[in-house]
Amino acid sequence: MKFTRRANANWKGTGMEGKGTISTQSTTLDNAQLSFKTRFEEGVGTNPEELIAAAHSGCFTMQLSFLLSEAGFVPEDLNTEAKVTFEDGTITLIQLILNGKVPGITEEDFQKAAQKAKEICPISKLLNTEITLSVTLA
Known part of the structure; x- marks a missing residue:
């Protein structure tokens, strides 16, 4: 069995002040928030x-x-x-x-x-x- 799955990430701005989103093919994640805060601290979004x-x-x-x-x-x-x-x-x-x-x-x-x-x-x-x-x- 062979298949390909995909996801997409978008980022605007610097690593510290910028913001991004991530989406998956299934749309389970649909423009879920990414940011410095959601990655290295606590906040709404994923990492x-x-x-x-x-x-x-x-x-x-x-x-x-x-x-x-x-x-x-x-x-x-x-x-x-x-x-x-x-x-x-x-x-x-x-x-x-x-x-x-x-x-x-x-x-x-x-x-x-x-x-x-x-x-x-x-x-x-x-x-x-x-x-x-x-x-x-x-």
Whole structure:
């Protein structure tokens, strides 16, 4: 399977005082605000690191769902938080924090599936940083 997805960013002004928007093909983001404040402080809008966290948590969780299904398990609930650490101009760490409820699976098998999902998720493979994973099975 091959496909292409697209997004668009627009920026006007300097890095500190300027403002921008970002939109996605699906229009889930439609001229969402970008600014120095939304990236480095707090404010209404989004930022690249938050979007990476969203992409990584979504990709990892879907990948894990596929792996569990292939092994004969039906996940009742998989919830992954991704924390992206930005330090001195570099993303230095992504922490994946998984909480799952999968009837019939052992703790060991769940851990193994989660580790494999972390390794083969396309977003994990794309990122050039340390990625950690903590797993809790209910």
